Amino acid sequence: MKVWKYHAGYVNISIVGKYPEKLMDKVIASGIPVKNASRQGSAINAEIPSRCMGRLRIIRRGSGCRVRVDRRLGAAGRVQLLRANAVFAVSLLVFLAALAVLSTRIWFIEVGSASLPEAEIKEKLAALGASVGSRRNRNAIAGTARALMLDPRIVNAKVTLRGVKLTVSVSGFGYSEPAPAAGEAAVITAEKDCVISSISVTSGRALVKPGDAVKKGDPLITGDLSNLKEGMRVPASGVVWGRVLYRVSAAAELQRPKLTRSGRVERAVTVGLFGREFGFDTGFEAYEAVPVGERLLFGPLPVALTEYEVCELVERMESDTKAGACERARLLAQAKLDELIPKGALIKTAATEMIDEGGAVTAVITVTASERIGIPRE
């Protein structure tokens, strides 16, 4: 609030004369916000916003009171004081003049070139009179583009001047990029056996086309451009999608183990405190606990006693239906498949086949998935 008050600017005033309260009353009634009003002798001191001074003068007329401005405070008051200050006025003029002079020159040069080195283009620009600090001249800039295109390696050059920034974009040929550095891919190879469905090269040369069958490790994109120019190498990059075939199988027996109650039963009591239970102890390897009673002990702590009937569970073989065995086999095969297929893969086709082998059922799932198969290699 204080910051806002400072920015808006406010005035310390003193109201003197006959019945200053009456004038104060009129001021408040007119909607002027009054702050820190207090009586000092026969005068009432208060703070009002600078913008309300005009309205205050109108209200004061005929009231028999005088309004004296003691201090102008806040940003607005400071600016008013500075306006009367010669040093401030001169500084402002100097600043504006400097701004006008500096805006007649080029201060930033941006070069966009995929075929020629940036330093070479900047040298050419400097020779043509367009360097950092040189004068902005639109006609000369248009000539710069034409002069750049005189170089046989440059096919097209575009020079634009926006404000104090000169943007140059150059496209051409005949310039060999540096060979791929350490860590950059020289070739992209296939990650799995697949059939290529699409290939998009951003740097280098494609060695396969959609529909080609490739084996794991086969090169797909190479950075070797010797076919264009002897010894020319660039980093290999691009995206390759291929169709990969997955085939998994899992068997399930018609007999399956199942936990059943053996008939041995024990009773156990647990003590519960804040949702945690203590004291549950049974000698059974596997058990099933059924709560049979609960008692809440009222006191400073929420303690609850719970009585359980603990039944021992033992594993027994049980014959399952054929449908149940098929379902178990299918779930096992599905779990294997989930581990094989990568996350970004798109499933194109899927088929499940059930094979009855007497005492067991085997589920075979065949899936065709489309996925990215390129691996960059140095």
Add this chain to the structure above:
Amino acid sequence: MKRSKTGSDRGARRLAAMGLPADADCVLPKISLTGGRYLTVEHHTGILQLTPCLVRLYSRLGVIRIEGEGLAAPEMDGDEMLLEGEITLVAFENRKPAANGSKF
């Protein structure tokens, strides 16, 4: 029993009949004292006197008299006023009690 004829009494009875609080009509003065140091007066109708030891304000129920030491008004806006200082007394001056014993 003789009934009061004042407008504030009638207004208060009407509000009570509707089950609304007495300050819902924004006419009656509302005085809130915070710890003997800050006093907020809402719905006053003007300033009669403002001195460091005495502040008098007009209201629909008569003149509100506030006594204390070092009284000042840090905020004044429309019909609201915040007073700051050592407040010792808050009272109505020359206020006639309602004939029917109503609080208003």
